[in-house]
Amino acid sequence: MSSTEVTSGAGRPDDIRAVPVRRPGRWIAAAIVLVIAAAVVRSVATNPRFEWSVVGNFLFDARILHGLVVTLELTVIAMAIGIALGVILAVMRLSPNPLVSSASSFYIWFFRGTPVLVQLLFWYNIAALYPKIALGIPFGPAFVHADANTLITSFVAAILGLGLNEGAYMAEIVRAGIISVEEGQVDAAQSLGMTRLQTMRRIVLPQAMRVIIPPTGNETISMLKTSSLASVIVVTELLRAAESIYDVNYKTIQLLIVASVWYAACTSVLYVGQYYLERYYGRGASRELPPTALQRLRMLSLRSPRSGGV
């Protein structure tokens, strides 16, 4: 089928120049994919009901952009709460103190056991349970009093609902990361005189990151989209902003497309960020780091037949 010939003129003396195997199946599959893609693009582009001009008009509408900012705020704050809570809960879960570890287990069970939409509605209606909220010593004096309705705005309710729920999922992710670190690492750190906390912070968590980062990226991307649930408790994030416009002009599909375009754009940015984070925390894990996009471009331009590849 394939023949090899050893050429000595070009490249290094022993470079093998083989005629590649022919793969007709690949060409047929590629052709089918291209035909289907062309059909879809044609139908989307030529169907006048899409009203792409309307989509274009609203893409940078001030209300939409404001909604986008709120969506990003929700995502960032809720994920920050989720990650911080997740680390605390994971460390608690692995604590030798049974009360501490079961408290963490209970939290995780509770928040994973109920839909996040229900939790959002709970926080939104918290004033019905606790009309007044006070901050102070349990069973002792309180320092700050507040009316629940003014303290827990719909934005705060959304942050609480999304963040506390995320904490439960992040706890499991962080715990998996911590467990993945070899026990010998803890032995080594402790034999050097590090305390449990130093060992966790300097040795275990940085190594756990390699396992933690990819699912956390997924969680962030998922949070970006889950934050649209906050529209139900009248937070004017991206989806709610789109809804409030089409409630008036009835361009429902076009505004949903506008929202989708922004969600997809933000998700793509997050993908890139995730790639670089993984690369950073993967240092030392393998002999060579995977190239960044820029480095890959440079490698392509360097790969001339003279230099025989890189």
Added chain:
Amino acid sequence: MVKAEGVRKRFGRLEVLKGISLEVEPGEVMCLLGPSGSGKSTFLRCINHLERINAGLLSVDGELVGYRPVGDKLHELRESEIARKRAEIGMVFQHFNLFPHMTALENVTCAPMRVKKLPREQTRRRACELLDRVGLADKHDAYPTQLSGGQQQRVAIARALAMEPKLMLFDEPTSALDPELVGEVLGVMKQLGGEGMTMIVVTHEIGFAREVANTVVFMDAGVVVESGAPADVLGSPRHERTREFLSKVL
């Protein structure tokens, strides 16, 4: 430097150390031999309190490991006190246990900076010296995965030495190495012993024990079977179990 009297250690119902008594003088190199599973690693781990003993007395440099005597009672030490004592004892592991997310240099500077809180420049300079001394002058910025086993183990020795320990524990430091890399690690250890470091070395390298050790201890099934000068224990063992073991490893 190290004194053990009737040290016992159980894991659940399995008694691993059944009354170990031995003494290591300052500047002494002791080699600990014995078949796999005889409790050698466990004993080393007890010395820096990675494991807690169940009975007996164990002291390092005249101070009990893990406890403080108050009157006729023993009080457990706080975590920070235990950590401070561990910082004075260096330990080298069979599988190196280098921190993979740090370069060789960072591995060595980490503990002096975080535990002793020494200034960065000073620890860096000292770490460079140590790496040079173990023959890794050109590997400061390499990550552990980029180093051979022998190089990794030498970084691990430098990392332990960076804390300026008064006692070094080696747990089969060459057992995970390819035969041709064993020599470079033993060389560093031999040099260290020559400089007067107090060392307890668990090893199967009989040649090293014969050449470097002041005392050789043979352990089996959680007890010390015999101990003495290398020439005696290795040359003319008195116990059948010792003879049997030596005939297998030689």
